[in-house]
Amino acid sequence: MTMELSGITDAQLVARCREGDERAWAELVDRFSRYVHAIVRAYRLSENDAEDVFQDAFARAFERLADLRDPSALRFWLAQLTRRLAVDRLRRSATETPSDQLPEPAGMDESITRLDEALVVHQALAGLSEDCREIIDRFFTRDESYSSIGEALGIPAGTIASRISRCLAKLRAELEGRWEGSRPSSV
Amino acid sequence: MTTPDETQIADLLRLLPPAPERWTAEARELPRRRAELDRVLPVIGQDQDDEDERSREEFEPDDRLVGSAPGGRGSNDDVEGHMHESEKRPSGHEEEKRPSGLDEDSDGDVEGHMHESEKRPSGHSEEKRPSGLDEDFDDDDVEGHMHESEKRPSGKRPSGLDEESDEDV
Numbered sequence: 562m563t564m565e566l567s568g569i570t571d572a573q574l575v576a577r578c579r580e581g582d583e584r585a586w587a588e589l590v591d592r593f594s595r596y597v598h599a600i601v602r603a604y605r606l607s608e609n610d611a612e613d614v615f616q617d618a619f620a621r622a623f624e625r626l627a628d629l630r631d632p633s634a635l636r637f638w639l640a641q642l643t644r645r646l647a648v649d650r651l652r653r654s655a656t657e658t659p660s661d662q663l664p665e666p667a668g669m670d671e672s673i674t675r676l677d678e679a680l681v682v683h684q685a686l687a688g689l690s691e692d693c694r695e696i697i698d699r700f701f702t703r704d705e706s707y708s709s710i711g712e713a714l715g716i717p718a719g720t721i722a723s724r725i726s727r728c729l730a731k732l733r734a735e736l737e738g739r740w741e742g743s744r745p746s747s748v
Numbered sequence: 749m750t751t752p753d754e755t756q757i758a759d760l761l762r763l764l765p766p767a768p769e770r771w772t773a774e775a776r777e778l779p780r781r782r783a784e785l786d787r788v789l790p791v792i793g794q795d796q797d798d799e800d801e802r803s804r805e806e807f808e809p810d811d812r813l814v815g816s817a818p819g820g821r822g823s824n825d826d827v828e829g830h831m832h833e834s835e836k837r838p839s840g841h842e843e844e845k846r847p848s849g850l851d852e853d854s855d856g857d858v859e860g861h862m863h864e865s866e867k868r869p870s871g872h873s874e875e876k877r878p879s880g881l882d883e884d885f886d887d888d889d890v891e892g893h894m895h896e897s898e899k900r901p902s903g904k905r906p907s908g909l910d911e912e913s914d915e916d917v
Contacts, residue, residue, distance in 0.1 A: 595764040680764065733751060736757070
Protein backbone atom coordinates (compact mmCIF):
# COMPACT_ATOMS: atom_id res chain seq x y z
CA MET A 562 0.00 0.00 0.00
CA THR A 563 1.35 3.41 -0.93
CA MET A 564 2.03 5.08 2.40
CA GLU A 565 1.22 8.71 1.72
CA LEU A 566 -1.93 7.76 -0.19
CA SER A 567 -3.16 5.16 2.26
CA GLY A 568 -4.42 7.84 4.63
CA ILE A 569 -6.52 9.78 2.15
CA THR A 570 -10.28 9.35 1.87
CA ASP A 571 -11.99 7.50 -0.95
CA ALA A 572 -13.21 10.81 -2.40
CA GLN A 573 -9.68 12.21 -2.41
CA LEU A 574 -8.43 9.02 -3.99
CA VAL A 575 -11.02 9.27 -6.76
CA ALA A 576 -10.02 12.86 -7.39
CA ARG A 577 -6.36 11.87 -7.72
CA CYS A 578 -7.27 9.01 -10.05
CA ARG A 579 -9.30 11.35 -12.21
CA GLU A 580 -6.23 13.54 -12.54
CA GLY A 581 -4.41 10.56 -14.03
CA ASP A 582 -2.32 9.76 -10.95
CA GLU A 583 -1.20 6.16 -11.53
CA ARG A 584 -0.11 5.77 -7.91
CA ALA A 585 -3.57 6.76 -6.77
CA TRP A 586 -5.04 4.12 -9.03
CA ALA A 587 -2.66 1.53 -7.56
CA GLU A 588 -3.80 2.58 -4.09
CA LEU A 589 -7.44 2.25 -5.16
CA VAL A 590 -6.75 -1.28 -6.37
CA ASP A 591 -4.91 -2.15 -3.18
CA ARG A 592 -7.68 -0.69 -1.06
CA PHE A 593 -10.49 -2.57 -2.78
CA SER A 594 -8.93 -5.67 -4.35
CA ARG A 595 -9.83 -7.89 -1.36
CA TYR A 596 -13.35 -6.52 -1.30
CA VAL A 597 -13.95 -7.00 -5.03
CA HIS A 598 -12.35 -10.41 -4.84
CA ALA A 599 -14.60 -11.42 -1.93
CA ILE A 600 -17.72 -10.30 -3.79
CA VAL A 601 -16.67 -12.28 -6.84
CA ARG A 602 -16.00 -15.33 -4.68
CA ALA A 603 -19.49 -15.09 -3.22
CA TYR A 604 -20.89 -15.88 -6.64
CA ARG A 605 -19.00 -19.16 -6.77
CA LEU A 606 -17.79 -18.60 -10.29
CA SER A 607 -15.15 -20.74 -11.90
CA GLU A 608 -11.59 -19.54 -11.39
CA ASN A 609 -11.38 -18.15 -14.93
CA ASP A 610 -14.75 -16.40 -14.72
CA ALA A 611 -13.90 -15.02 -11.30
CA GLU A 612 -10.69 -13.54 -12.62
CA ASP A 613 -12.50 -12.09 -15.63
CA VAL A 614 -15.11 -10.43 -13.43
CA PHE A 615 -12.42 -9.12 -11.10
CA GLN A 616 -10.46 -7.58 -13.97
CA ASP A 617 -13.61 -6.29 -15.67
CA ALA A 618 -14.74 -4.61 -12.49
CA PHE A 619 -11.52 -2.65 -12.19
CA ALA A 620 -11.39 -1.96 -15.91
CA ARG A 621 -14.94 -0.53 -15.86
CA ALA A 622 -14.16 1.43 -12.73
CA PHE A 623 -11.10 2.89 -14.44
CA GLU A 624 -13.11 3.83 -17.52
CA ARG A 625 -16.07 5.27 -15.66
CA LEU A 626 -14.49 6.86 -12.67
CA ALA A 627 -15.28 10.26 -14.20
CA ASP A 628 -18.99 9.36 -14.15
CA LEU A 629 -19.05 8.67 -10.42
CA ARG A 630 -21.23 11.47 -9.07
CA ASP A 631 -20.44 10.94 -5.40
CA PRO A 632 -16.77 9.98 -5.04
CA SER A 633 -17.27 9.12 -1.39
CA ALA A 634 -19.60 6.31 -2.54
CA LEU A 635 -16.71 4.57 -4.30
CA ARG A 636 -17.07 1.36 -2.31
CA PHE A 637 -20.80 1.14 -2.92
CA TRP A 638 -20.27 1.87 -6.61
CA LEU A 639 -17.52 -0.75 -6.94
CA ALA A 640 -19.72 -3.32 -5.21
CA GLN A 641 -22.60 -2.61 -7.61
CA LEU A 642 -20.31 -2.81 -10.60
CA THR A 643 -18.82 -6.10 -9.47
CA ARG A 644 -22.18 -7.63 -8.62
CA ARG A 645 -23.65 -6.74 -11.99
CA LEU A 646 -20.67 -8.16 -13.79
CA ALA A 647 -20.85 -11.34 -11.73
CA VAL A 648 -24.58 -11.69 -12.40
CA ASP A 649 -23.97 -11.14 -16.13
CA ARG A 650 -21.38 -13.86 -16.03
CA LEU A 651 -23.74 -16.20 -14.20
CA ARG A 652 -26.51 -15.46 -16.71
CA ARG A 653 -24.19 -16.29 -19.54
CA SER A 654 -23.27 -19.55 -17.85
CA ALA A 655 -26.97 -20.23 -17.22
CA THR A 656 -27.63 -19.80 -20.93
CA GLU A 657 -25.08 -22.47 -21.59
CA THR A 658 -26.49 -24.74 -18.88
CA PRO A 659 -30.15 -23.68 -18.46
CA SER A 660 -31.45 -23.60 -14.93
CA ASP A 661 -34.64 -22.40 -13.21
CA GLN A 662 -32.61 -20.80 -10.45
CA LEU A 663 -31.95 -17.09 -10.45
CA PRO A 664 -28.30 -16.28 -11.11
CA GLU A 665 -27.97 -14.12 -7.98
CA PRO A 666 -27.20 -16.45 -5.07
CA ALA A 667 -29.62 -16.25 -2.14
CA GLY A 668 -28.65 -13.93 0.68
CA MET A 669 -26.25 -11.93 -1.42
CA ASP A 670 -27.34 -8.60 0.07
CA GLU A 671 -26.51 -9.86 3.55
CA SER A 672 -23.20 -11.23 2.33
CA ILE A 673 -22.28 -7.89 0.81
CA THR A 674 -23.23 -6.11 4.04
CA ARG A 675 -20.87 -8.41 5.91
CA LEU A 676 -18.16 -7.70 3.35
CA ASP A 677 -18.72 -3.98 3.84
CA GLU A 678 -18.17 -4.45 7.54
CA ALA A 679 -15.13 -6.59 6.89
CA LEU A 680 -13.69 -3.87 4.69
CA VAL A 681 -14.18 -1.29 7.43
CA VAL A 682 -12.28 -3.56 9.80
CA HIS A 683 -9.58 -4.13 7.26
CA GLN A 684 -9.20 -0.42 6.61
CA ALA A 685 -8.98 0.22 10.32
CA LEU A 686 -5.85 -1.94 10.32
CA ALA A 687 -4.09 0.98 8.66
CA GLY A 688 -4.24 2.79 11.99
CA LEU A 689 -2.18 0.10 13.73
CA SER A 690 1.57 -0.40 13.87
CA GLU A 691 3.31 -2.29 11.08
CA ASP A 692 3.88 -5.29 13.41
CA CYS A 693 0.20 -5.49 14.38
CA ARG A 694 -0.94 -5.19 10.77
CA GLU A 695 1.42 -7.94 9.71
CA ILE A 696 0.50 -10.32 12.51
CA ILE A 697 -3.23 -9.86 12.16
CA ASP A 698 -3.23 -10.04 8.39
CA ARG A 699 -1.03 -13.14 8.33
CA PHE A 700 -3.01 -14.93 11.00
CA PHE A 701 -6.59 -14.08 10.04
CA THR A 702 -6.61 -13.48 6.33
CA ARG A 703 -3.66 -15.55 5.15
CA ASP A 704 -4.23 -18.40 7.54
CA GLU A 705 -0.57 -18.63 8.50
CA SER A 706 0.48 -20.65 11.55
CA TYR A 707 2.15 -19.18 14.65
CA SER A 708 5.49 -20.69 13.67
CA SER A 709 5.23 -19.39 10.14
CA ILE A 710 4.41 -15.87 11.38
CA GLY A 711 7.19 -16.10 13.97
CA GLU A 712 9.69 -17.09 11.30
CA ALA A 713 8.58 -14.39 8.88
CA LEU A 714 8.62 -11.60 11.44
CA GLY A 715 11.55 -12.84 13.50
CA ILE A 716 9.62 -13.16 16.76
CA PRO A 717 9.21 -16.23 19.04
CA ALA A 718 6.21 -18.34 18.01
CA GLY A 719 5.17 -18.60 21.68
CA THR A 720 4.47 -14.88 21.81
CA ILE A 721 2.33 -14.74 18.69
CA ALA A 722 -0.98 -15.58 20.42
CA SER A 723 -0.60 -12.84 23.01
CA ARG A 724 0.50 -10.34 20.35
CA ILE A 725 -2.57 -11.20 18.26
CA SER A 726 -4.78 -10.64 21.27
CA ARG A 727 -3.23 -7.26 22.00
CA CYS A 728 -3.41 -6.20 18.38
CA LEU A 729 -7.09 -7.20 18.15
CA ALA A 730 -7.83 -5.02 21.17
CA LYS A 731 -6.05 -2.12 19.50
CA LEU A 732 -7.98 -2.76 16.33
CA ARG A 733 -11.24 -2.71 18.18
CA ALA A 734 -10.28 0.63 19.68
CA GLU A 735 -9.37 1.87 16.23
CA LEU A 736 -12.78 0.80 14.97
CA GLU A 737 -14.65 2.87 17.54
CA GLY A 738 -15.98 5.83 15.65
CA ARG A 739 -15.36 4.27 12.25
CA TRP A 740 -18.00 1.67 12.61
CA GLU A 741 -21.01 3.93 12.19
CA GLY A 742 -19.73 5.05 8.82
CA SER A 743 -20.16 1.55 7.49
CA ARG A 744 -22.91 1.32 4.89
CA PRO A 745 -24.22 -1.66 3.00
CA SER A 746 -23.62 -1.91 -0.75
CA SER A 747 -26.86 -3.54 -1.83
CA VAL A 748 -27.76 -3.37 -5.52
CA MET B 749 -24.57 -0.61 15.22
CA THR B 750 -22.21 -1.49 18.05
CA THR B 751 -18.55 -1.99 17.48
CA PRO B 752 -17.80 -5.72 17.08
CA ASP B 753 -15.88 -7.52 19.76
CA GLU B 754 -12.53 -9.23 19.10
CA THR B 755 -14.12 -12.50 18.03
CA GLN B 756 -16.40 -10.75 15.57
CA ILE B 757 -13.48 -8.68 14.31
CA ALA B 758 -11.53 -11.87 13.76
CA ASP B 759 -14.46 -13.35 11.83
CA LEU B 760 -14.76 -10.25 9.68
CA LEU B 761 -11.04 -10.21 8.96
CA ARG B 762 -11.28 -13.75 7.66
CA LEU B 763 -13.84 -12.65 5.07
CA LEU B 764 -11.28 -10.62 3.17
CA PRO B 765 -8.33 -12.77 2.20
CA PRO B 766 -6.01 -11.14 -0.32
CA ALA B 767 -6.87 -11.42 -3.98
CA PRO B 768 -4.33 -13.38 -6.00
CA GLU B 769 -1.29 -11.18 -6.43
CA ARG B 770 -1.32 -11.63 -10.21
CA TRP B 771 -4.89 -10.35 -10.45
CA THR B 772 -4.10 -7.33 -8.35
CA ALA B 773 -0.88 -6.58 -10.21
CA GLU B 774 -2.76 -6.69 -13.48
CA ALA B 775 -5.44 -4.31 -12.22
CA ARG B 776 -2.77 -1.91 -10.97
CA GLU B 777 -1.25 -1.85 -14.43
CA LEU B 778 -4.48 -0.70 -16.09
CA PRO B 779 -3.51 2.96 -16.57
CA ARG B 780 -0.16 2.01 -18.06
CA ARG B 781 -1.73 -0.56 -20.36
CA ARG B 782 -4.41 1.89 -21.49
CA ALA B 783 -1.79 4.53 -22.16
CA GLU B 784 0.21 1.99 -24.14
CA LEU B 785 -2.88 1.07 -26.15
CA ASP B 786 -3.68 4.72 -26.78
CA ARG B 787 -0.16 5.13 -28.10
CA VAL B 788 -0.13 1.98 -30.22
CA LEU B 789 -3.66 1.95 -31.67
CA PRO B 790 -3.25 5.01 -33.91
CA VAL B 791 -0.03 3.49 -35.26
CA ILE B 792 -1.80 0.20 -35.94
CA GLY B 793 -4.62 2.15 -37.62
CA GLN B 794 -2.10 3.98 -39.80
CA ASP B 795 -0.39 0.69 -40.67
CA GLN B 796 -3.75 -0.75 -41.65
CA ASP B 797 -4.49 2.29 -43.83
CA ASP B 798 -1.11 1.88 -45.50
CA GLU B 799 -1.77 -1.79 -46.00
CA ASP B 800 -5.17 -1.05 -47.53
CA GLU B 801 -3.57 1.53 -49.80
CA ARG B 802 -0.94 -0.97 -50.90
CA SER B 803 -3.62 -3.57 -51.55
CA ARG B 804 -5.56 -1.10 -53.67
CA GLU B 805 -2.42 -0.28 -55.62
CA GLU B 806 -1.61 -3.94 -56.11
CA PHE B 807 -5.04 -4.62 -57.52
CA GLU B 808 -5.30 -1.42 -59.50
CA PRO B 809 -6.09 -2.53 -63.05
CA ASP B 810 -3.02 -2.19 -65.22
CA ASP B 811 -3.99 -0.35 -68.37
CA ARG B 812 -1.45 -2.32 -70.33
CA LEU B 813 -2.94 -5.63 -69.27
CA VAL B 814 -6.57 -4.54 -69.37
CA GLY B 815 -6.04 -3.05 -72.79
CA SER B 816 -4.68 -6.34 -74.06
CA ALA B 817 -7.86 -8.16 -73.19
CA PRO B 818 -10.48 -8.53 -75.91
CA GLY B 819 -12.59 -5.42 -75.74
CA GLY B 820 -9.96 -3.77 -73.56
CA ARG B 821 -8.98 -0.14 -73.54
CA GLY B 822 -6.79 -0.51 -76.61
CA SER B 823 -3.88 1.63 -75.50
CA ASN B 824 -0.73 1.67 -77.54
CA ASP B 825 1.32 0.13 -74.80
CA ASP B 826 4.12 -2.22 -75.72
CA VAL B 827 2.87 -5.13 -73.75
CA GLU B 828 -0.62 -4.63 -74.92
CA GLY B 829 0.58 -4.69 -78.46
CA HIS B 830 2.47 -7.82 -77.75
CA MET B 831 -0.44 -9.45 -76.02
CA HIS B 832 -2.63 -8.79 -79.00
CA GLU B 833 0.05 -10.28 -81.12
CA SER B 834 0.30 -13.41 -79.02
CA GLU B 835 -3.37 -13.93 -78.94
CA LYS B 836 -3.73 -13.39 -82.59
CA ARG B 837 -0.79 -15.50 -83.55
CA PRO B 838 -2.64 -18.81 -83.59
CA SER B 839 -5.26 -17.39 -85.89
CA GLY B 840 -2.72 -16.26 -88.44
CA HIS B 841 -3.46 -12.54 -88.26
CA GLU B 842 -0.20 -11.59 -86.66
CA GLU B 843 1.71 -10.98 -89.84
CA GLU B 844 -1.08 -8.97 -91.32
CA LYS B 845 -1.11 -6.63 -88.38
CA ARG B 846 2.56 -6.51 -87.58
CA PRO B 847 4.48 -7.59 -90.61
CA SER B 848 7.72 -6.14 -89.35
CA GLY B 849 7.72 -8.18 -86.18
CA LEU B 850 8.49 -6.44 -82.95
CA ASP B 851 7.97 -2.72 -82.69
CA GLU B 852 11.07 -0.71 -82.09
CA ASP B 853 9.75 0.65 -78.88
CA SER B 854 8.54 -2.63 -77.58
CA ASP B 855 9.77 -3.80 -74.26
CA GLY B 856 12.07 -6.63 -75.06
CA ASP B 857 12.10 -8.07 -71.57
CA VAL B 858 8.39 -8.29 -71.24
CA GLU B 859 7.90 -9.48 -74.72
CA GLY B 860 10.61 -12.05 -74.40
CA HIS B 861 9.10 -13.23 -71.21
CA MET B 862 5.71 -13.52 -72.74
CA HIS B 863 7.05 -15.61 -75.53
CA GLU B 864 8.82 -17.79 -73.05
CA SER B 865 5.69 -18.24 -71.02
CA GLU B 866 3.74 -19.21 -73.94
CA LYS B 867 6.38 -21.48 -75.29
CA ARG B 868 7.20 -23.12 -71.99
CA PRO B 869 4.67 -25.92 -72.33
CA SER B 870 6.04 -26.88 -75.70
CA GLY B 871 7.25 -30.35 -76.37
CA HIS B 872 10.77 -29.22 -77.02
CA SER B 873 11.57 -29.38 -73.40
CA GLU B 874 10.82 -33.04 -73.60
CA GLU B 875 13.29 -33.43 -76.40
CA LYS B 876 16.00 -32.09 -74.16
CA ARG B 877 14.68 -33.56 -70.94
CA PRO B 878 12.94 -36.78 -71.73
CA SER B 879 12.13 -37.26 -68.10
CA GLY B 880 9.90 -34.19 -68.12
CA LEU B 881 10.01 -31.35 -65.64
CA ASP B 882 12.09 -32.53 -62.74
CA GLU B 883 11.91 -30.75 -59.45
CA ASP B 884 15.40 -29.44 -59.95
CA PHE B 885 14.55 -28.07 -63.29
CA ASP B 886 16.23 -24.68 -63.12
CA ASP B 887 16.02 -21.38 -64.92
CA ASP B 888 19.03 -22.11 -67.06
CA ASP B 889 17.34 -25.17 -68.40
CA VAL B 890 14.28 -23.18 -69.28
CA GLU B 891 16.26 -20.36 -70.74
CA GLY B 892 18.38 -22.64 -72.83
CA HIS B 893 15.35 -24.37 -74.07
CA MET B 894 13.55 -21.16 -74.79
CA HIS B 895 16.44 -19.78 -76.78
CA GLU B 896 16.42 -22.87 -78.81
CA SER B 897 12.71 -22.60 -79.35
CA GLU B 898 13.00 -19.04 -80.40
CA LYS B 899 15.61 -19.94 -82.95
CA ARG B 900 13.30 -22.33 -84.67
CA PRO B 901 12.01 -21.03 -87.98
CA SER B 902 8.67 -19.48 -87.41
CA GLY B 903 7.33 -21.37 -90.37
CA LYS B 904 7.56 -24.54 -88.40
CA ARG B 905 5.09 -23.23 -85.86
CA PRO B 906 2.23 -22.05 -87.97
CA SER B 907 -0.47 -22.97 -85.62
CA GLY B 908 0.65 -21.13 -82.52
CA LEU B 909 2.50 -22.13 -79.41
CA ASP B 910 0.41 -24.80 -77.83
CA GLU B 911 1.84 -27.98 -76.60
CA GLU B 912 0.25 -30.17 -79.24
CA SER B 913 1.74 -28.10 -81.99
CA ASP B 914 5.18 -28.41 -80.45
CA GLU B 915 4.80 -32.09 -80.23
CA ASP B 916 3.81 -32.09 -83.85
CA VAL B 917 6.98 -30.24 -84.65
